[in-house]
Each structure stands twice: as structure tokens, then as C-alpha cells.
Ligand SMILES: C[S@@+](CC[C@H](N)C(=O)[O-])C[C@H]1O[C@@H](n2cnc3c(N)ncnc32)[C@H](O)[C@@H]1O
């Protein structure tokens with residue numbers, strides 16, 4: 606089948622291990638004294654082969670190694686997965702292959718290995734450029750090692766992004782602007798800037814409940830968000846999604862696949878996917894605990910714990926929740942084709958009219974867009990809007 610006729614697929618690979626558990630993090634990440642790289646490599650390759658066999662020929666538009674801390678993968682493991690994925694599927698000419706990296710010295714030493722394995726975009730967890738703040742966040746690296754990792758990444762990868770966390774306890778707008786300014790001086794073409802959130806079940810949640818951690822109030826958080834967007838704009842970085850900023854053309858194609866509600870497959874512990882098989886849209890999820898996941902893959906060839914067809918109304922709901930996050934908003938024709946529901950039938954018309962009147966949403970001739978003001982308040986808007 607010619608390349609142009611293949612259905613697209615984005616592939617997510619989860620690496621579930623970290624050097625230490627950060628007290629704010631609720632991702633599926635685990636600390637182990639020793640990681641059996643050979644075992645996890647073999648299991649990931651086996652689960653990938655299983656998924657590829659049932660998906661059939663596809664055009665692979667992006668591959669994303671997320672975690673956990675994928676920079677703790679041996680470069681040979683990354684290479685083996687990239688080779689297997691690009692053999693099983695037809696890689697798009699401009700395939701984006703991203704790996705999330707933490708900036709400790711051990712991991713930075715592997716950057717060349719990741720590049721040689723085929724990674725062409727690296728996303729570094731800088732998080733803060735203040736050593737006290739990094740210690741409070743439980744990070745295993747300093748601000749200097751964050752900057753060093755960025756410099757090495759810029760020399761070796763065509764595309765570099767980094768993550769920071771702001772709206773931290775006691776953080777003033779002035780201090781954040783100074784810190785962000787130093788980060789922006791590194792001339793990134795993509796940034797993910799997240800406001801600290803208290804996730805249930807984390808150590809921060811316990812400390813927050815005890816009053817030991819106090820987050821900025823809503824007005825301060827909004828001011829910090831505005832200051833962030835203004836500083837990014839001075840460096841030509843547009844807020845193309847709630848927490849993501851990019852120069853034109855440098856947007857994360859993998860994340861755009863999620864927000865556009867396109868097909869993506871997820872392998873590895875706890876990974877989820879949305880894939881079309883035989884005309885049905887399926888929600889998939891894998892077993893979360895790493896060793897149990899590996900055992901299941903060794904026994905069955907996969908560790909799927911959930912595979913359900915997404916009913917039409919849920920499709921529309923999910924496509925709305927994802928689609929209003931990026932600044933491009935929702936394309937009505939794509940929405941209808943993907944969900945089987947017309948965009949106007951998926952939203953409450955009165956809520957839409959009221960939210961548009963207040964300047965949070967905009968119905969355009971071709972779709973629906975959340976304004977910058979609306980994107981900041983999506984969690985509050987969506988329950989009103991979605992039928
Ligand atoms: C799963 S982490 C993976 C990256 C890598 N392990 C690291 O920590 O840099 C993805 C990103 O989510 C963000 N994140 C995780 N928990 C968060 C929280 N509670 N509040 C805000 N951002 C958070 C961090 O910026 C982190 O870089």
C-alpha cells in the first residue's frame with residue numbers, strides 16, 4: 606500500500622523507573638535498587654510486536670518515550686525499540702522521536718547514545734533553576750546540571766524542549782520571571798511550563814492537607830500564568846496549548862495527536878491508547894505494576910488489562926476535553942468524522958452561548974476554540990459545556 610494511504614499511528618512507550626520518587630508526582634513511576642534492562646527491553650519489544658501485528662500497516666508519525674524516567678533506559682534498549690517500531694510500521698519522513706530525560710550527570714552522559722539510537726527530540730525535566738526549589742521538589746539534580754544538560758542537548762539534537770514547574774510555594778511573580786528569563790536565554794524552541802498541582806495520594810497531598818504546603822491563590826496563579834505567557838512571547842514562543850509554548854513549526858507532533866484525538870498506541874506498564882481496529886475505536890490500558898506487567902507480557906505476549914470500545918457519546922466527550930486544550934481548537938469536520946457526532950450536538954448550546962459571551966470560547970465557521978482566558982479555566986468550563 607503506498608505510504609499516503611496508510612492510517613497514521615502515534616506510539617507511546619512507558620519506562621516506569623526513576624532514581625527517586627518526587628513528592629509531587631503521581632505518574633506511574635517506581636524506584637528500584639536494580640533494573641533488569643534485558644528483561645524490560647525484551648518485554649517492551651514483545652508487547653510492541655503484539656500491538657503492531659493487530660494494528661497492521663500504519664504510518665508511524667511519532668514515537669514518544671515517556672515515564673518515569675526514560676533517560677534511565679540503556680541506549681541499546683532505546684535503539685532496539687526504535688528499530689522494531691520503524692520496521693513494524695512505515696515511519697513518516699518527518700517522524701518525531703522524543704525521549705524524556707532528567708538532567709542528572711549519569712543520564713546526560715547517555716545523550717549521545719540516545720541520539721545515535723535515532724531519538725531526534727529530547728525533552729529535559731529542568732523543573733527549576735533554583736537549587737533550594739529543586740531540593741524542595743525532591744529533585745536529584747542542581748540548577749547547574751539542568752543548564753549543562755540543556756547545552757549538551759542543544760549541541761546534539763535538532764529539537765530540544767524542557768519542562769519547568771512554577772506557582773510553587775512562596776514563589777513570587779518577580780522571582781519566577783527572573784528564573785524563567787534565565788531558562789529562555791537558552792533559546793529553546795519548545796517549553797512545557799506547568800503550574801504545580803497537588804495530586805491525590807502524593808506526599809505533597811499529605812503535606813498540603815496539613816497546611817505545610819501552601820500554593821499561590823487563584824489571582825496570583827493567574828498573574829503568574831500571564832507573566833509566563835508574556836515572557837515566552839518575547840522569545841517568539843507561542844502558547845499553543847494550556848502549558849506548552851513553541852516557535853512556529855516546533856510544536857510537539859506527538860502531543861498534537863492526543864489533542865486532535867487521533868489514533869495512538871501505548872505500550873509498557875500503565876500505558877493507555879486509543880486505537881481504531883476493524884472500524885471500532887478502542888480504549889486500551891496495560892497493567893501498571895512493572896514486574897507484574899513484565900510477567901504478563903512474558904506469559905501472554907501483552908499486558909492489556911482493559912480494552913473497551915469507546916461509545917459514540919464518550920468519543921465526543923473525550924474529543925471535546927482534549928480538543929479545547931490546544932490554541933488551534935477543534936476542527937468540526939474532523940470531530941464529526943472521528944466521533945460520529947456533530948460538534949454542535951456535542952455541546953450544550955446555552956452554555957456555549959454564555960461562555961462565548963464571556964469571552965472564554967469562540968465558535969468559528971470551521972470549529973470551536975477556547976480563548977487564552979478560556980484555556981486557563983478549562984477545568985471549570987468543560988463540565989458546563991459538555992452534554
Ligand atoms: C512524568 S514527568 C516525566 C519527566 C521526568 N521524569 C521528569 O521528572 O523530569 C512529566 C512532567 O510532568 C510535570 N509534573 C509532574 N507532576 C506534576 C505536578 N504535580 N504539578 C505540575 N507538574 C507536574 C513535570 O514538569 C514533569 O517534567
Ligand code: SF4
Pocket residue numbers: 622623624625626627630631632634672673674707730
Ligand atoms: S517527576 Fe519525573 S523523576 Fe520525579 S517521580 Fe515523577 S516521573 Fe519520576
